[in-house]
Amino acid sequence: MSDTPSDIGPQATAPQAATARTTVADYLLRRLRELDVEHLFGVPGDYNLGFLDQVTAFPGLDWVGTCNELDAAYAADGYARLRGAAALVTTFGVGELSAVNGVAGAYAERVPVVAVTGMPATEVAASGRPVHHTLMDGEYGHFGRMFAEVTVARADLTAENAPAEIDRVLRAMWRERRPVHLNLPTDVVPAQVSPPTGPLIVPDEATDPGLLREFLTGCARMLDGARGVTVLAGHEAERFGLRGPLAGLLAAAPVRSAVFSSGKGVLDETAPGFVGPYTGEISDKRARAAVEDADCLILVGAPVSDSVTGGFSHHFAPERTIELRPGRASAGRGVFEGIAMADAVGGLAGLLRDLGLPEPEGYGEPFAYPDEAPGARLTQRQLWSAVGSFLPEGSVLVAEQGTAFYGAQEVPLPVDGRFVGQPLWGSIGYTLPATLGTELAAPDRRSVLVIGDGSLQLTAQELGTMTRYGAAPVVVVVNNDGYTVERAIHGATASYNDIAAWDYTALPAAFGAGPGTVAVRVETPAELADALALAARTPDELVLIEAVLPREDAPELLTALAQRFAEQNAYGD
Structure with missing residues (x-):
């Protein structure tokens, strides 16, 4: 199976001869390869064409032209979730502004992506000429300032500052696990600079031992006498490579474990003590009791939001909570700045190992996701039961925001499985291009995308890009006649929640798919089972399954959460 960010990390480069020279473009591309980036996503434009010449000539890098920026x-975001980093290339103004929503989503969900903008030549920008793709006001800094709001670092590259600024910005991306932005003028692309002389990523300084001891002393006091401990993980645990350390923590003692929906997949769902997803008051009783009644709750990379806590209906007593976030830890009300999450997890594993916790009731019982016996008509519950049974070992389940995301919370992941969703930013249409990214990032892991019909219509053209570049996911289109998630929140019969009726099975061929592509429409559990069996027999082909479901049918978790969102939004009568 393909390695993940927690397995590989950045690759070091050998020191270069001091007399060697390289171009700025080549310098940047070398650094991206160190981060295990093998594909660059984007759209050509006249301000980035010279850079793309060097991209397509660079060994070990492939250009992936998408239908829009x-x-x-979105594709870069999906790619980075499995590879650890990704890059996209746009042209100035019109291109980069098209991409900024996707970059903002990566910022919200802590995904390391570098956005490279091809800029007009340095002299053109300095003179303020009213060239195309500008606002015709002589000001060239508008768009960079927009990106500054959704990135952790950015730079306008020059021939003089390029090596230092590229390294500074990429290190910030890696350190914060968030997007960055580089403006690359056309004349700077071929400028000659010295090549890298050492690795881009250097190990972080170890947590101060005294500070770590002080934190663990506070944790030991909280754990003293505890009989029930629960670990609750979120998406930051995945982004910062804590899959292995968390497995060690859970193996240290018989503790219960749960995930926010944003952190699904970071824990082994077959491990003893796993109680499923926690979503505040609308959680399964077992998960809610494990989290809210624990003598000590350990939160690992799990920031709260309305969409992962059932509309802020969670109940964590601060005096019973140990929380680990990037660069910060807390034990009860004591806060400790400068503690790495991995160091804190390792220290807590030692404490739990020495604690001698008793096994909680039902500890060895595997978590049972709900199942549904087949009936005459396909329903949400039957759909998710079938998808869960189909997922191959090591596969990637990608779930679009809405009915798909919340239905996916009830699907058991297979051994070594991964999960991709966007519950925090929640931009509909994200997952189809993101699946292009996951397929290219990990071609030995088959991606299985479940996406609603309304969301698909935003980005359906990337089905053509998938077939162009040999991606072979399984795409399940939930055809329930419109924006079901919005209907559940407000306007159940409103015309603004309606969409055009497409022939979804005709889309792959319309977008250029070859004769081997599978596209079928299913309306019953038996037809769905046959379609998934066909998908299993065609692992090297794109498979699109249009699953027709009742318009009002929605996962129970979504229905409950939609009601809370409606109350939160205060629409009135």
Whole structure:
């Protein structure tokens, strides 16, 4: 199976001879290869064509041309979730603004993506000429300032500052696990600079031992006498490579474990003590009791939001909570700045190992996701039961925001499985291009995308890009006649929640798919089972399954959460 960010990390480069010279473009591309980036996503434009010449000539890098820049950003986001980093390339103004929504989503969900903008030549920008793709006001800094709001670092590259600025910005991306932005003028692309002389990523300084001891002393006091401990993980645990350390923590003692929906997949769902997803008051009783009644709750990379806590209906007593976030830890009300999450997890594993916790009741019982016996008509519950049974070992389940995301919370992941969703930013249409990214990032892991019909219509053209570049996911289109998630929140019969009726099975061929592509429409559990069996027999082909479901049918978790969102939004009568 393909390695993940927690397995590989950045690759070091050998020191270069001091007399060697390289171009700025080549310098940047070498650094991206160190981060295990093998594909660059984007759209050509006249301000980035010279850079693309060097991209396509660079060994070990493949250019992936998407249908628009927004989709390139989404694809890069999906790619980075499995590879650890990704890059997209746009042209100035019109291109980069098309991509900014996708970059903002990567910022919200802590995904390391570098957005490279091809800029007009340095002299053109300095003179303020009213060239195309500008606002015709002589000001060239508008768009960079927009990106500054959704990135952790950015730079306008020059021939003089390029090596230092590229390294500074990429290190910030890696350190924060968030997007960055580089403006690359056309004349700077071929400028000669010295090549890298050492690795881009250097090990972080170890947590101060005294500070770590002080934190663990506070944790030991909280754990003293505890009989029930629960670990609750979120998406930051995945982004910062804590899959292995968390497995060690859970193996240290018989503790219960749960995930926010944003962190699904970071824990082994077959491990003893796993109680499923926690979503505040609308959680399964077992998960809610494990989290809310624990003598000590350990939150690992799990920031709260309305969409992962059932509309802020979670109940964590601060005096019973140990929380680990990037660069910060807390034990009860004591806060400790400068503690790495991995160091804190390792220290807590030692404490739990020495604690001698008793096994909680039902500890060895595997978590049972709900199942549904087949009936005459396909329903949400039957759909998710079938998808869960189909997922191959090591596969990637990608779930679009809405009915798909919340239905996917009830699907058991297979051994070594991964999960991709966007519950925090929640941009509909994200997952189809993101699946292009996951397929290219990990071609030995088959991606299985479940996406609603309304969301698909935003980015459907990337089905053509998938077939162009040999991606072979399984795409399940939930055809329930419109924006079901919005109907559940407000306007159940409103015309604004309606969409055009497409022939979804005709889309792959319309977008250029070859004769081997599978596209079928299913309306019953038996037809769905046959379609998934066909998908299993065609692992090297794109498979699109249009699953027709009742318009009002929605996962129970979504229905409950939609009601809370409606109350939160205060629409009135």
